[in-house]
Amino acid sequence: MNGRLVVDDVHVRFGDVVAVDGVSLDLAPGEILGLVGDSGCGKTTLARVIVGLEQPQAGRVFLDGEDLTALRGARRREVRRRVQLVFQDPESSLSPRLTIGQTLEEPLLVAGMRSRRERVKRVTELLELVGLPATLAGRRPRALSGGQRQRIGIARALASKPDVLVCDEPVSSLDASVRAQVMNVLLDLRDELDVSVLLIAHDHDLVRQASDRVLAMAAGRLGSPAQALQRR
Amino acid sequence: MKGVAIVVGLFALLALLGPELAPYAPDDDDLEHILEGPSAAHLLGTDEIGRDQLSRMLHAARTSLSTVALVLAGALSFGVLVGSIAALRGGIVDEVLMRITDVALAVPNLVIALAILGFMGAGTTNMVFALMLAAWPAYARLSRTLIVQIKRRPYIEAVQLMGARRTWILRRHLVPAVLGPVLVYATADAGFIVVSVATLSFLGLGVQPPTPEWGQMLVSNLQFMETRPELVVFPGLALTLLVIGFNFAGERVALDRVPRPLSKRALARRRKEALA
Numbered sequence: 434m435n436g437r438l439v440v441d442d443v444h445v446r447f448g449d450v451v452a453v454d455g456v457s458l459d460l461a462p463g464e465i466l467g468l469v470g471d472s473g474c475g476k477t478t479l480a481r482v483i484v485g486l487e488q489p490q491a492g493r494v495f496l497d498g499e500d501l502t503a504l505r506g507a508r509r510r511e512v513r514r515r516v517q518l519v520f521q522d523p524e525s526s527l528s529p530r531l532t533i534g535q536t537l538e539e540p541l542l543v544a545g546m547r548s549r550r551e552r553v554k555r556v557t558e559l560l561e562l563v564g565l566p567a568t569l570a571g572r573r574p575r576a577l578s579g580g581q582r583q584r585i586g587i588a589r590a591l592a593s594k595p596d597v598l599v600c601d602e603p604v605s606s607l608d609a610s611v612r613a614q615v616m617n618v619l620l621d622l623r624d625e626l627d628v629s630v631l632l633i634a635h636d637h638d639l640v641r642q643a644s645d646r647v648l649a650m651a652a653g654r655l656g657s658p659a660q661a662l663q664r665r
Numbered sequence: 666m667k668g669v670a671i672v673v674g675l676f677a678l679l680a681l682l683g684p685e686l687a688p689y690a691p692d693d694d695d696l697e698h699i700l701e702g703p704s705a706a707h708l709l710g711t712d713e714i715g716r717d718q719l720s721r722m723l724h725a726a727r728t729s730l731s732t733v734a735l736v737l738a739g740a741l742s743f744g745v746l747v748g749s750i751a752a753l754r755g756g757i758v759d760e761v762l763m764r765i766t767d768v769a770l771a772v773p774n775l776v777i778a779l780a781i782l783g784f785m786g787a788g789t790t791n792m793v794f795a796l797m798l799a800a801w802p803a804y805a806r807l808s809r810t811l812i813v814q815i816k817r818r819p820y821i822e823a824v825q826l827m828g829a830r831r832t833w834i835l836r837r838h839l840v841p842a843v844l845g846p847v848l849v850y851a852t853a854d855a856g857f858i859v860v861s862v863a864t865l866s867f868l869g870l871g872v873q874p875p876t877p878e879w880g881q882m883l884v885s886n887l888q889f890m891e892t893r894p895e896l897v898v899f900p901g902l903a904l905t906l907l908v909i910g911f912n913f914a915g916e917r918v919a920l921d922r923v924p925r926p927l928s929k930r931a932l933a934r935r936r937k938e939a940l941a
Contacts, residue, residue: 486822510828518826526819530841536820539837540827586823593827 437462437629438483438516438597443492445478452478453489454653460597465623465630467644469637475653476633477521480601483631484518485509496596514544517590521602523582527574533560533585534570540592559588562625563618580611584618591622598622599631604639616643672914676730676907683726689717691724691877700893710895712886722899725877729907732793732872733858737851739797744804745847749835751805752812763809769802775861782870792871796861800854807850808843815842845918852915856908863904879903 436459445453453475460466470476481487483494485501494501496516504512520526527536537556546552557567563584574582583603590598600619604612620643623630634640641647649656684691695715703710709718751762769777774796781795815821816839824834863880865871872878874885879900886896927935 484826486825510830513826514828516826518823520819520823522819526823528820528838530838539824539829543824543827543829543833589823590826 436460436464437497438631439495440479440483441493441495443479443482443489443494445475445482445487445489451653453482455492456650456653456655457492458648458655460629460631462596462629463623463627464646465620465632465644467640467647468631468633468650469635469640469647470650471635474650476635476650477601479650480518480599480631480633483597483599484516485513486518514540514593515595516597516599517593517595519583519586519590519598519600519603522606523579523586524574524606526586527582527589529574531573532570533572533574533577536574536585537570537589537592540589544593555592559592562591562622563588564614578611579607580615583607583611583615587615587618587622591626591628595628597629597631599633601633602635603632605634605636612639619643672910676726676910680727680730683723687717687720687723689720691721692716692875693720700889700896702893703895709899710893712896713889718896718899721877721882722879722903725879725882725900726903728789728872728876728878729859729862729880729903732789732796732862732878733855733907735793736796736800736858736862737855739793740800740854741804741847741851743797744801744806745808745840745843747801747805748808748810748843749812749839752809752816752839753831753835759809762805766802766805766809769799770806774799774857775864778861778865779870782865787870787873789872789876792862792865796858796865799861800858803850803854804847808847811843811846812839815839849915849918852911852918855911859904859907859911879907 438460440456440458443453443456444451456475456479458466458468468476468479478487482489485494489502493503496512499512501509501512501516527533531539534553534556537559538552541552541555546555556570560567560569565581565584565588569577569581569585574585577585583606587598587603598619603619604615607615616639619630619632622628632640632644693716695711697715698707698711699713699715701707701711701715707717707719709722712718712721747762747766751759751766777799778792778795781798782791785791785795821834821838824838829837860880862871862878863883866878866881867884872881874881883897883900883904886893886900890897
């Protein structure tokens with residue numbers, strides 16, 4: 434396996450519960466890989482392992498050949514930045530205390546962008562990228578709709594210039610009418626930025642429409658989508 | 666927040682300007698005019714060795730307020746620091762720090778302060794230190810609980826993913842989120858600390874006699890309550906106002922955190938914005 438992102442035989446247990454039971458997959462540059470599965474099958478845990486929020490008991494995650502699970506300290510922070518997560522719930526994934534502009538500015542500050550003017554310019558670019566007007570920068574999350582918030586979540590992930598974007602149920606908490614909008618934003622981004630996307634969802638139709646390739650997950654293991662569909 | 670700013674600002678102003686406004690020095694005695702009632706020369710009268718009561722009250726403002734401010738600032742920063750470390754480190758560190766906090770919380774603050782003063786000796790500095798040591802556990806407990814609640818929120822995890830250090834997250838997200846509730850608690854605590862300073866000074870363990878302090882003035886003038894009640898009433902009034910002021914301010918902050926229906930004007934503005 435030699436994709437941009439390679440997941441190699443990852444196992445995660447929480448006490449007696451096996452959440453991820455030996456999952457391997459790889460993601461090519463610019464590819465959208467769909468991952469479907471019912472609730473509780475370990476999709477979210479796998480996403481969290483890939484972005485580094487969860488440490489696997491066994492197995493490794495490689496980005497361009499570098500083992501992410503073995504990294505520590507400053508190097509870890511630097512490399513981890515290139516794998517970003519779009520959260521499931523747009524409500525809790527934005528700080529209620531910060532304005533949209535401040536939220537989008539934060540990754541730039543962390544990455545060491547000193548010039549205020551440059552940051553403001555980049556925030557405007559990011560908003561444009563996800564199809565939102567620059568005037569939103571002064572608002573707080575609660576003044577935004579769910580779809581707008583989710584697009585801010587995507588813009589924040591993009592601010593770190595990731596190579597891989599992991600989207601964990603990016604539209605499941607949104608209205609049907611807004612889903613298409615947000616999905617289109619994701620698809621356009623892949624074309625514009627050459628970012629690889631791991632699209633995780635329980636909605637088979639949505640994932641199949643958007644993805645280049647689809648994998649299915651059940652009870653912590655990967656299978657073919659056909660098997661997963663038969664089970665339903 | 667505005668309410669607290671006003672109350673704290675007014676008291677700070679009093680502490681700053683009080684001694685400047687005083688017509689006499691606080692220890693300027695005049696044995697020919699002892700225990701006199703209010704007059705043009707002495708607006709609030711004089712005490713048993715002829716010191717001007719108004720001047721002493723104004724000087725005491727600085728002592729009383731600065732001791733309370735120091736105790737609160739120290740207890741708050743140390744408490745929030747301990748709470749943050751416990752919440753972020755977790756595991757055995759959390760366990761040890763919180764058990765220490767529990768023990769300290771189980772003993773009344775004044776008892777802790779008395780024990781520390783018994784060990785360190787009397788004096789204003791020691792009293793401030795002792796009260797800090799007695800008051801910090803509540804802040805540690807409160808901030809730990811709040812940080813544990815929010816540190817797993819997705820928006821904090823998103824900041825982790827940006828490659829931010831723990832200190833960055835603490836400074837930009839966790840401490841600001843904790844500060845609101847902690848300040849509410851501090852305003853309530855301020856009243857208690859004012860009374861503790863007065864009590865300890867009365868016991869001779871805190872602010873030492875020639876230096877005026879409201880609580881200590883009230884207590885030492887108690888013997889003249891029947892002949893010159895104003896000697897007791899005014900320091901008492903000052904203390905009462907201080908305690909009530911902080912409590913109202915705290916309530917204000919607490920209420921500001923409760924969602925309220927929008928005013929008609931705000932509602933109209935929202936509508937206009939939404940349609941624009």
